[in-house]
Amino acid sequence: MKPLRLARLVLLLGVVLLLAACHRQDALPWRLTNVSGHMPDLAFQLTDDHGKPVTAEDYRGKVVLLYFGYTHCPDVCPLTLAHLHAVLQRVGAKADDARILFVSVDPARDTPAIMHAYVNAFDKRAIGLVGPPRAIEALSKRYRSAFTREPAQGNGQYEVSHSSAIYLFDRQGQARLLATPATSQDDLVHDLYLLLETGS
Amino acid sequence: MKTMGSLSLLLACLLCAAIAHASEADHVHASAAWIRVLPGSLPAGGYVTLRNDGDQPATLQGASSPAYTSVMLHQSSTDTGMGRMRMVGQLVVPAHGQVALAPGGYHFMLMGAGKPVQPGQSVQVTLHFADGSTLATDFQAKPANAL
Numbered sequence: 001m002k003p004l005r006l007a008r009l010v011l012l013l014g015v016v017l018l019l020a021a022c023h024r025q026d027a028l029p030w031r032l033t034n035v036s037g038h039m040p041d042l043a044f045q046l047t048d049d050h051g052k053p054v055t056a057e058d059y060r061g062k063v064v065l066l067y068f069g070y071t072h073c074p075d076v077c078p079l080t081l082a083h084l085h086a087v088l089q090r091v092g093a094k095a096d097d098a099r100i101l102f103v104s105v106d107p108a109r110d111t112p113a114i115m116h117a118y119v120n121a122f123d124k125r126a127i128g129l130v131g132p133p134r135a136i137e138a139l140s141k142r143y144r145s146a147f148t149r150e151p152a153q154g155n156g157q158y159e160v161s162h163s164s165a166i167y168l169f170d171r172q173g174q175a176r177l178l179a180t181p182a183t184s185q186d187d188l189v190h191d192l193y194l195l196l197e198t199g200s
Numbered sequence: 201m202k203t204m205g206s207l208s209l210l211l212a213c214l215l216c217a218a219i220a221h222a223s224e225a226d227h228v229h230a231s232a233a234w235i236r237v238l239p240g241s242l243p244a245g246g247y248v249t250l251r252n253d254g255d256q257p258a259t260l261q262g263a264s265s266p267a268y269t270s271v272m273l274h275q276s277s278t279d280t281g282m283g284r285m286r287m288v289g290q291l292v293v294p295a296h297g298q299v300a301l302a303p304g305g306y307h308f309m310l311m312g313a314g315k316p317v318q319p320g321q322s323v324q325v326t327l328h329f330a331d332g333s334t335l336a337t338d339f340q341a342k343p344a345n346a347l
Contacts, residue, residue: 069283071238074245074310075276076283078236079303082345117239121344146282153287155270157243157311164283181278181304 028194031187032168032177039167039175042066044139046103049116049128056173063098063195064169068145070106070160071118078122080164080181085123087188094196097171100126105140105147105162107133143167143175170195223333227254228293230327230337235310236303237319237341244317246271246308246325246339251298259330260291260299267323269312276304285309290330303347319343 042056042064065084069077081102088095102119104110107130115128131139140147140163147162168177168191177191233248252258263271273288291306293299301307308325317323319341327335 071242073283073285074236074238074243075274075285075307076278076304078238078245078344082236082347085345086347114240114242118242118344121239123345155311159285161282161284163281164278165281180281181283 028198030177030191030194032179032183032191034176035167035178036174036176039144040142041175042169042173043142044129044131044135046129046131046135046139047112049112049119049130051112054129059099059101060173061097061171063171063192064167064173065098065100065192066103066143066167066169067100067165068103068105068140068147068162070104070162071110071114072106072157073160076164076181080166081119081122081126083181083185083188084126084166087185087192088123088125090185090189091193091196094193096125097196098125098192101129102126103129103136103139105136106149106160107131107136168192168195170198222254224254224256224258224329224331225327225333225335227256228252228258228327228329228335230335233325233337233339234346235317235323235339235341236344236346237317238344240316241313243309243311244268244313245303246310247301247303248308248325248327248337248339249298249300249302250293250327252293252295255295257295258293260293260327261289261330262328263308263325264328265310265323265325267313267315267317268310269314270310271325272309272311273306274309275306278304317341319346 045055048054084100110130112130115130119126119128145163147160150159150161152158164181166179170176179188229251231249236245238244262273265271274285275288276285321341322338323341325337325339
């Protein structure tokens with residue numbers, strides 16, 4: 001009688017632990033780098049590509065893909081944004097609840113108008129954000145990102161080196177996942193779908 | 201007999217001369233040439249695959265285009281988590297080998313379009329090699345979000 005009781009108790013405990021594990025969001029089968037709890041919530045005060053002041057609160061309820069770049073970047077930035085567009089297309093109608101926030105690290109050249117034309121050439125769900133250097137630096141530092149304006153070339157043109165990471169936030173604005181330009185489209189589609197499914 | 205010998209010698213010499221004068225550009229074949237067009241007057245990225253069927257390496261030193269005031273050879277990298285771009289002086293296409301100028305790596309940066317280039321257009325870009333030879337190539341203009 002006694003050993004049977006113990007066995008039942010152990011079994012019950014096992015089931016409880018299993019259920020608890022299933023209910024923990026960390027247990028979701030993410031393919032990207034899980035940064036839940038390791039990075040601060042989305043917070044900023046910037047200007048969108050319509051020239052309207054916006055804060056992170058304006059995007060609560062949406063899954064956000066945050067990426068730093070600049071419009072005079074002819075190769076890596078367009079490649080990354082083209083990839084994100086392809087990922088949103090593959091996710092389908094559900095991706096209408098996602099927003100790509102493209103934050104300019106080139107405040108000297110990127111105006112809301114230029115940003116508007118730029119982001120819309122990639123995806124209608126992309127928003128260009130600009131702001132004073134101090135606000136951009138603060139947001140960049142918040143996510144341990146960095147950018148450096150390189151010395152100008154003879155023709156006055158200059159490049160801006162910048163972190164190439166893509167940060168994914170859930171509908172509550174919590175930092176959840178980290179991707180890089182090398183991340184496969186399949187993995188991004190998989191995790192973005194999962195992120196859109198949870199907490200909708 | 202003597203005439204025949206002289207004739208073959210002459211032919212041989214002509215052949216040698218032809219081989220000696222075959223330029224780098226003569227051995228390079230360009231394919232999959234395209235330009236990612238960005239809005240307004242923003243610089244565009246140009247991409248092409250170069251195949252060299254010659255016994256000698258061919259050295260690409262730059263390019264020019266009637267449609268842009270400046271074309272520069274660049275290389276992007278994202279290996280340290282930082283997206284960077286650097287100017288490249290030259291790019292060697294190995295003998296019997298190929299090199300791809302492709303998104304995220306080597307590319308042309310095309311600046312100062314005289315007239316806005318529209319997706320669907322064909323833009324001529326002339327590739328310049330170290331021996332002074334050139335290769336005129338038609339690049340297909342594609343939309344910003346082309347992959």
